[in-house]
Amino acid sequence: MPTADLTESTVPAPEALRPWITEFGSIPTGTDTSVPYTHVPHAGTTIVLRDRRDTLVVGPQTRAAYSAADKPAGCTRLRLAPGATRQLLGVPAADLADRVVRLADLPGVAADLAHELAALPTEDVLRFLEAILPQRISEDQTQRAHRELLRDAVAAIATVPTVRGLAADLAVSERQLRNLFTAGIGVSPKHFARIGRVRRIIASAGQTPWSQLATATGYYDQSHMTADFRMLMGVPPTSFLRGDLPAPRTRPQSHMSRVARSSMPR
Template sequence: MKPWDIRTACERTGDEQTLTRLPSTSTSLIFAVLPEGVTRLLVMGPRTHAAYFPRKDSLLTVNAQFRPGWARTFTGVPVSELTDQVVPLGDLWGKEGDRLHDALIADPANAVGLIENALSERVTEDPSSALVHEATRWLSQERLPETARRLHVSERHLRTLFTGAVGVSPKRFVQLNRVRKVLSQVGTQKGAQLAIGSGYYDQSHMTAEFRATMGVPLSRYLAGDLPADSVC
């Protein structure tokens, strides 16, 4: 299995003129061609809060989202340095990143293949990435001490390794994924049932964490009453 998935960069919600970039524990490599012909080749780090901005059409957007634990292998820097940041790939890869950008500009119809090839050339065996990826599987089910024991490492070592590889601490990783789970289940559950099903102690716990992460209470979010636009 490849340590990345190709997918759309931005997720849409609310009224049709507003795009929402949800909080995420993932890091992505994004290539976009805008209507005016401007292109961008960027690395978007983990996002600890939602962002809202006016809808902006693009002619093409390709998003290579790295699987948990693998982003550092491809970015070349601790992912914690990219948290809540959007950085030109050339700043991380140097001339190699600039050459990829030039190739994408010359052949945007083949963008997926060009990005896949560039990432494939950087794949290396990395035991720490595999360990962190395994940790992400267990942290939604158990606390950090139990996961560390399961993986035969110290809690402190796992926290340090995890934060550098994922960009957020194990605790924040769990929090962000709980909020995303609320959004995925809100159509089938509500109230206390939604809270417990999403991993919260109770409804007030869910309400506080959702508002802190998304910027508005759940009821306002579902009604499309979103915070002021920010820059995409």
């Protein structure tokens, strides 16, 4: 089963947008709706633009989803930088975890741009945001410091085995680090690291023996890796590699088209 990530082509965001948006991605309109997709867990928040329709926000996805579209669909995706969710969307990232909401329903500055973004051709989106977004966002010294600290934590977390060690390296308390991750990313540091490891396992599956892959991705042993993988993906890594996966759910217009189940913030 292909993953949505593999069908997406991405480019880095322009420097002027980098404090708030890290990359710009495009998923082409598919033609074969019989092929289901695996949506691998991802700790980022994403603004999703669908041709001339509602602009959506997809929060951090803490576990895998398996789905099939009922008709061909494509989209453009703007991946938000760690710590930028409240500034752009007006809510902490934790309020968006495992949810999909309409951008226009959120209280942040980006909501005012929802209709314009939906109407723009894909090739004009970054130029439009580059011209208007920096003027709409205000950031005080504390907010900037928190965003930069979170950026440093994200860069270091793959090489530091514990939350305590990461907090010590960054000269903050464990409580402060957890609060930063919850508000700025939407998941705890531990779950963020777990998602990163599972994504690395999927990228290397079939190329490296499981025991070696477990060591390379920071697990104590293969059984620890298997338990983590099953928790996030719903199946053990051997089943995933064989394609023995949970039955996909049909989601109209692709996995991006779920409507908000409740108003924001919850």
